[in-house]
Amino acid sequence: MTGTITPSRPVRLVRLLVGALGLAAGLWGAWLMSDLGVDNLVASGTWLVGGVVLHDAVIGPVTIALAAVAVRLSRRSVPGPVIVGGIVLGSVTLAVVPVLGRFGAHADNPSLLPRDYVGGWLVFAGLTLTAVVVALLVGRRSAKDGEHGAGSGRR
Amino acid sequence: MGLTEVREKVEGVVGGVVSRVPDEGDFTSRLRSPAVAARVGLWLGISFGLCFVTGLVSHWAQSPDPWFAFPTRPVRLYQLTQGVHVIAGTAAVPLLLVKLWAVFPKLFSRPPKDLRLLLVETLERVSIAVLVAASIFQLASGISNSAQWYPWSFDFRGTHYALGWIAIGALAVHIAVKLPLIRDLLGTDIESGTHDRESMQGEPPLTRRGLVRGAFLASGVAVVATAGSTVPGLRTVSVFGVRDGNGPGGLPVNKSAKEADVVAAALSDGYRLRVVHDGTEMAFTRADLEQMRQRTHDLPLACVEGWSANATWTGVRLRDLLDAVGAPRGRDVNIESLQPAGSYRSTLLPHQFADDSLTLLALGLNGEQLALDHGYPCRLMAPNRPGVLQTKWVTKVEVLG
The missing domain is CATH 1.20.950 (Fumarate Reductase Cytochrome B subunit)
Incomplete structure (x- = not known):
């Protein structure tokens, strides 16, 4: 794909510069990392590899499976608002896993993680679902208007 | 085969x-x-x-x-x-x-x-x-x-x-x-x-x-x-916020006195704040500190974990204490907490903070006495400094050479 583009001279220069700076920054980071000791390297290495495995072997395939189920359920194609709702719900939920479980909470510090996070998540999920339903209804109505009028309701 | x-x-x-x-x-x-x-x-x-x-x-x-x-x-x-x-x-x-x-x-x-x-x-x-x-x-x-x-x-x-x-x-x-x-x-x-x-x-x-x-x-x-x-x-819409702005004295707490294991030492009658400079040492009770000139400043508590809150702090200007032991300006200061352990038990306060007129050893927060979880008897409160370095339960201030 990249083969079709021949970069101009300034672009080649910028590439070289950015690439060299990146390499230097990465090596500096690696040196800092090695400075933290072997035990730290093993402990963090497990998490580094674990994160990639979690995404590539779990989150990626699960997303594909969920999409397949959604396609099966909607018979034809999954409506756009459902996909956007899924992105919002799924990604925000993943981003707040640590607070949902209140794993860092301390009995003697009520000001830390003070909210009812599961309750908050239910409200968030309910609002997302409502927004999806409203978007579907609005989409259906504008599609109907499109059939009667000249324009098309499809975005 | x-x-x-x-x-x-x-x-x-x-x-x-x-x-x-x-x-x-x-x-x-x-x-x-x-x-x-x-x-x-x-x-x-x-x-x-x-x-x-x-x-x-x-x-x-x-x-x-x-x-x-x-x-x-x-x-x-x-x-x-x-x-x-x-x-x-x-x-x-x-x-x-x-x-x-x-x-x-x-x-x-x-x-x-x-x-x-x-x-x-x-x-x-x-x-x-x-x-x-x-x-x-x-x-x-x-x-x-x-x-x-x-x-x-x-x-x-x-x-x-x-x-x-x-x-x-x-x-x-x-x-x-x-x-x-x-x-x-x-x-x-x-x-x-x-x-x-x-x-x-x-x-x-x-x-x-x-x-x-x-x-x-x-x-x-x-x-x-x-x-x-x-x-x-x-605050009202952040249903996943790690803090909601509430806490003792209207400010959230990062580490409680109990967790830091300082309750007994902080409440003890034997508590003293020792200020040390080059052989000169002065010891202050909390009542002594209250007798000194009090200053009030609005300073944020901004934690490395990303949460923050603004508050009004009242207490003794650190520079006044350093003057009391005759410490010259431009010296870094070591601040020691009652905490028996932990990597932030003792922190280095660079001279620009030690000499700053806004830097306090705070005794009160938002018009109330400083709560135990906020560092009673006194805590460091300096401008533009990570919360983790705003040492609580301060027991020793040592001017470095």
């Missing part, structure tokens, strides 16, 4: 396994496209850049450097940079997920047969593996840290800092490799289909523009739902 037969058999088995692994061409969605990856990637890169720069500021604030002193003004600088650090990191989560989703087919592209091309691709794949691993690690560990959840045995601060350099370095290499493609993609319409894979077919249920907007929407929702920990106006 002859050698040829063995070879044929092995090739058959390998071929069978390989044919079962999905190929890049098996992904047919037009949404998993370089055009989407470039646009989401641009904003992901911007958030990573913000995280990196603000992360450097935080590292600098926590590692006193005699050659490059951390400033005491603006008073709210660290509150701003660390708030941006955590907000940008949170915003990056949905962007990273959509970006990885868009480029997922590339994971399954078959290696080229040509040896030179294979070498180039292997190098690129290694750089991508480093980038993806570091990105996931930084976001996951950072978000866990903001919720004070540490399910690991590595040193968070050191590792997060080192991997920040590795992540930004790998990102720069990735941008350098892809620059012509990125320029081309961002310069053409997102729906145009240049650089699409041949296997893409059918009409997607959502436009590419719609997918990118969905990623931005998710990113914005993640920010609004969490940023109330540092943006007071968002």
